[in-house]
Amino acid sequence: MLLKEIGEFGFIKKISRGCLIRPQNILKSIGDDAAAFFMNPGDVTLVTTDLLIDRVHFLRHRTTGFNLGYKSLSVNLSDIAAMGGIAREAFVSIAIPGDCEIDYLDMVYRGMKTLASEFGVNILGGDTTSSKADLVINITVIGSVSEKEMLCRNGAQHGDTILLTGFLGDSQAGLHLLSENTPETSKGLEGLINAHILPKPFLKEGQFLARQRCVHAAIDISDGLGSDLGHIIKQSNVGARIYHKKIPVSKNLAKFCTHFHLDPFNYAFTGGEDYILLCTVPSDKAKRLDKDYRKRFNQPLYAIGEITDSGKIELVQANGQIREVEPSGWNHFKTVEKTE
């Protein structure tokens, strides 16, 4: 079935089902000029938006609709997670080329709804239109967090310990496997591919970190450790020293790198799209935080280095030598374009 067969309003009706998960305090969702709802008084409202385009962020003909929808929403929820917020309402704009099947679009929304449902997020509205060339998806997510708990990029302080909530580089290695399209080498490495196509937002972890009141700064790793840590040090007016041997690398990535004779550090440092959280905390509170975090999530926090006053990122290499590293990472206009 093609979209032109059911028309715009038919399509909206079709996608509306299952969108309202938490109807309390919602006055208007899909169907009016704008969505309307109450926010809790005293709360900070968080808004994030991401635009994803065929042939730039994904390859429509090589990505399932479900995975595309899931990841499109996940990258937005990850931004709310990085602020320590609760994700509340999502707004989805989509531009659809003439040859795009309804079934595919249906799966796009099913991917979104699956994730939205898991985190209690409403898809409250959006826009649908046609496109002459590429499939385009823009998602805006509104969240909230109490003022005193909000995690920002600009609070890192000299002496802070730098912590990560998970492994780095898996997503980039997964992309590598998908691009090479070699099923035999992928065997046993499905975890890497999943890290790339179905990244989980660390919302509950972000909220936990925010509630502890000891985190000075936080960001999600979307562009790569170098780039995102670069944002922290620039906005906090500090520096950072990280240790090659402390970078958390999954067993899957280690296996993958052995197979391809690659250095996992390169994937971890520049890869991006891992969507784990990076935060900085006073060094005397890092251990206690790690302990509480393990108790809550049954996972450790990985300490990878400390905040300095150098104004740059220094890497302590395996041999003990210190090297200054450029905060390189994903840049939409300067580098070769990335596709899934």
Add this chain to the structure above:
Amino acid sequence: MLLKEIGEFGFIKKISRGCLIRPQNILKSIGDDAAAFFMNPGDVTLVTTDLLIDRVHFLRHRTTGFNLGYKSLSVNLSDIAAMGGIAREAFVSIAIPGDCEIDYLDMVYRGMKTLASEFGVNILGGDTTSSKADLVINITVIGSVSEKEMLCRNGAQHGDTILLTGFLGDSQAGLHLLSENTPETSKGLEGLINAHILPKPFLKEGQFLARQRCVHAAIDISDGLGSDLGHIIKQSNVGARIYHKKIPVSKNLAKFCTHFHLDPFNYAFTGGEDYILLCTVPSDKAKRLDKDYRKRFNQPLYAIGEITDSGKIELVQANGQIREVEPSGWNHFKTVEKTE
């Protein structure tokens, strides 16, 4: 200068200037994972989003950047106006093809900022990315309105008078002139072209109507009178009767239609993109409302008919005969595509 020369962050820095117009209560704008700000307790938060794509909603090579930016924001503000709300924060996502000049993009943002500044709207964040083919703009606007004043589509009641805040059809006639590209016929008809390229959102008018507490339903005319009145009658479970001779037609449109031997009603009924407001009020309050409105805006409200219980839109033609009309209008997937 091309975008690749200054890079993504250079571009963001460039467009950030002048975006924060009302900094009170803003905790985070461009530069963090999400924007963060306080909403007034008790207020309803309104959110609207519009996705605009080259060759569908506009023709980049035939539209100035300023006009494109201005209109992209205006259509969103119009949705907030239709709810009686105050527009507060805007979020702009933009996907940029490789051959797009910085100067053009700069003018796009200048157009947005000009309008944003007029209505006290912050551009608080967004996303920038590359595009393989078309320029894409997605804008999300967050507004607020008190619960008791909010204007919705579903409140129209049998017996209500249907009122418009301005002329219909000018925008569509302007598009016609632009498409024909005949400067000599456009002479003296610049008002029509302006109605199409620089539509004003009726924000102050919407807020005024909301405060009167007598408006039962409202919508902005984006898809055409037929289509948008169709939304009102469907969601309110009523019907409508409108009068051919009461449809407000500007002198410019009358002149244009005489020149081209066209019926202004067709432009008014199906044209769309006028972004005036349509509202329904109890018939015994329509006169008083019109009087107060004139006093405030020095403009009349145009009564074009009444709400019925017929479940359909009836048109009383010039000869007095009643004809049922289909709520036709702009549909992104069913009709020939519209371009500026």
